[in-house]
Amino acid sequence: MTPKIAKFLAEQNPATPCLVVDVDRVAARYGALADALPLARIYYAVKANPAAPILSRLTALGSYFDAASIEEIEMCLEAGAEASKISFGNTIKKVSAIRRAFAAGVPMFAFDSAEELDKLAENAPGARVYCRLLVENEGAEWPLSRKFGTTLDHARDLMVRARELGLDPYGLSFHVGSQQTGTAPYEAAIGRVAMLFTDLAEAGIDLRMVNLGGGFPVRYRDEVPGIDDFGRAIMHAMTEHFGNDLPEMIVEPGRFIVADAGLVRSEVVLVSRRGADNPVRWVYLDIGRFGGLAETEGESIRYRIATAHDETGAETGPVAIAGPTCDGADIMYERANYRLPLALRSGDLVDLLSTGAYVSTYAAQSFNGFAPLAEHYI
Numbered sequence: 001m002t003p004k005i006a007k008f009l010a011e012q013n014p015a016t017p018c019l020v021v022d023v024d025r026v027a028a029r030y031g032a033l034a035d036a037l038p039l040a041r042i043y044y045a046v047k048a049n050p051a052a053p054i055l056s057r058l059t060a061l062g063s064y065f066d067a068a069s070i071e072e073i074e075m076c077l078e079a080g081a082e083a084s085k086i087s088f089g090n091t092i093k094k095v096s097a098i099r100r101a102f103a104a105g106v107p108m109f110a111f112d113s114a115e116e117l118d119k120l121a122e123n124a125p126g127a128r129v130y131c132r133l134l135v136e137n138e139g140a141e142w143p144l145s146r147k148f149g150t151t152l153d154h155a156r157d158l159m160v161r162a163r164e165l166g167l168d169p170y171g172l173s174f175h176v177g178s179q180q181t182g183t184a185p186y187e188a189a190i191g192r193v194a195m196l197f198t199d200l201a202e203a204g205i206d207l208r209m210v211n212l213g214g215g216f217p218v219r220y221r222d223e224v225p226g227i228d229d230f231g232r233a234i235m236h237a238m239t240e241h242f243g244n245d246l247p248e249m250i251v252e253p254g255r256f257i258v259a260d261a262g263l264v265r266s267e268v269v270l271v272s273r274r275g276a277d278n279p280v281r282w283v284y285l286d287i288g289r290f291g292g293l294a295e296t297e298g299e300s301i302r303y304r305i306a307t308a309h310d311e312t313g314a315e316t317g318p319v320a321i322a323g324p325t326c327d328g329a330d331i332m333y334e335r336a337n338y339r340l341p342l343a344l345r346s347g348d349l350v351d352l353l354s355t356g357a358y359v360s361t362y363a364a365q366s367f368n369g370f371a372p373l374a375e376h377y378i
C-alpha cells in the first residue's frame with residue numbers, strides 16, 4: 001500500500017468493495033520499465049485498466065497505447081493520446097472496428113490469420129501490419145498461448161501475402177503469457193522472430209519492428225524477478241540475434257504498469273466452519289470472482305491479503321476464501337493454502353494487494369444485485 005492510498009483510506013473510509021489506485025505509482029512503474037528497456041517504445045495495454053486518469057497520466061508521459069477494441073481506442077483519444085501512437089493489437093477485429101480505427105488515424109494493426117489480413121487490406125488499405133507468432137508460455141501464471149498467434153511458416157506466408165495486398169509488412173509480435181515469471185520465454189521467442197526476419201529478408205521483405213508483448217510480472221504472493229532482469233535478458237537476446245542492426249522494439253505492458261498501483265478494500269461478510277471441529281474457516285468477502293477478481297479462476301493469480309490483525313502478529317489458521325454471491329463458482333481460493341488471522345470476524349476490513357490490473361473491468365454489472373466495483377483514482 002502506498003502512503004497516498006493509506007492516507008486516502010484513513011481519511012475517506014470509502015464504502016466497500018472498492019478499488020483505490022495511486023496514479024503516481026502508475027507513473028513510477030512506467031518510468032521503471034522505460035529505464036529497464038530504454039530502446040523500446042512502451043505501448044500500455046489499455047485492457048489492464050482503462051481508467052481515464054491512468055490514460056491521461058500515461059499520455060502526458062509520452063506513452064503509446066495497445067488497444068483491444070475500438071472502444072479502447074476511443075478512450076485513449078479522449079484521454080488526449082494521438083491516434084498515431086495507438087496500435088490495434090487484437091488479432092480478432094470486427095470490420096466496422098477496423099474501419100473506424102483506420103479513419104481515426106490508427107496506423108498499426110495486429111493479425112495472425114489469412115482472413116484477418118484480407119479484412120485489413122480491404123478496410124485499412126496500406127496500413128502497417130504485424131503478425132503475431134505462437135510462442136511458448138511456460139512459466140506464465142495467466143497463459144495466453146492457445147488462443148493467439150500462428151506458426152513461423154504460416155506467418156512467413158502471411159507477411160508475403162500482406163505485401164501483395166498492398167499492406168506494409170512492418171514486423172512481428174508475440175506474447176509470452178501474462179504474469180510471466182521467467183526471462184527464458186522472451187529469449188526463445190526473440191530467437192524465433194529473428195529467424196523469420198532472415199527468411200523474409202530473403203523474400204525481399206525487410207521487417208522493421210519486433211513487438212515483445214507484455215507479460216512482465218508483479219509480486220503477488222511469490223517473489224518474481226525484477227524488471228531490470230527482464231530488460232537485461234531481452235537486450236542480450238536482441239543483440240545476440242540481431243547484432244548492431246537492431247529493429248524497432250515495442251513492449252505492451254499492462255499488469256506491470258498498473259497492478260502494483262492499486263488495492264481492493266473489502267469487508268468480511270461472514271466467517272464460517274463446515275462442522276465445529278473443522279480447522280478450515282470459510283471467509284466470505286464482499287467481493288468475489290464476479291465482483292472483479294476474475295483472475296482467481298483456477299487460483300491462478302494469488303493476491304496478497306492484508307488485515308488489521310496482521311500487525312499484532314496474531315495466530316493464523318487455514319481458510320478458503322469466497323465471494324458474496326449465490327454462485328458455487330464464486331470461490332477465489334480453496335487449494336492455495338491461504339491462512340488468515342483466527343481473530344478475523346464479519347465486519348472486518350481486508351485489503352487485496354496489487355489489484356490495479358485486470359480487476360475493475362471484469363466486475364459484473366449487477367450479478368446477484370451487487371453494484372459494480374467502485375473505483376477511486378488518487
Ligand SMILES: Cc1ncc(COP(=O)(O)O)c(C=O)c1O
Binds near residue numbers: 177178179213256
Ligand atoms: C496483445 C496483448 N498485449 C499486451 C497484453 C498485456 O499483457 P500483460 O498485462 O501481461 O503485460 C495482453 C494481455 O492480454 C495482450 O493480449
